[in-house]
Amino acid sequence: ELKVEQNPLFLSMQEGKNYTIYCNYSTTSDRLYWYRQDPGKSLESLFVLLSNGAVKQEGRLMASLDTKARLSTLHITAAVHDLSATYFCAVDRGGGATNKLIFGTGTLLAVQP
């Protein structure tokens, strides 16, 4: 059974600092997604990583995927308050025809001024 773990579960950081959120998964998959969720809102797609070594950047966020280590990272550079949200990684179950996503537990990010 595919399991997806994120750490940390909660991250409080100061504006201007850098930090990394980790996403580990238990079985082979070469498709990983990062989503953001604001309180009371739905999920917003951030990154789609489709191959080993994929790296994508958008603003202060950069995501990477290492399929051999079964690890994805979401790096935050010079955090600002607007980045405060819950971040989820999700992994495609792999195999078959269903793009069924298995989500991590989420990381609640609070950026303090």
Add this chain to the structure above:
Amino acid sequence: GAGVSQSPSNKVTEKGKDVELRCDPISGHTALYWYRQSLGQGLEFLIYFQGNSAPDKSGLPSDRFSAERTGGSVSTLTIQRTQQEDSAVYLCASSPHYRDDEQFFGPGTRLTVL
């Protein structure tokens, strides 16, 4: 353009009642997914529709849950004889045909079973 829409946004029901939740996917998207988000279980896959193929129902938690998709567009998730543990936010997502495409999520329906 219009995103995924869901209705109602909130639903409060009594234990034992049936409820129907509706999802309108993005026009032209052939794949449609239902997930639910609860405090205890996080985000869970429920069911997946792709075109005219048989749906993947592997995530439905019990036979009280069912879903249909009419005309390859609108989908309805039905929960019969609701239980308190069914309380959650039910999210619908759609994506274009290809398997690697990102999924676009709707705003969700918050279901509360009293």
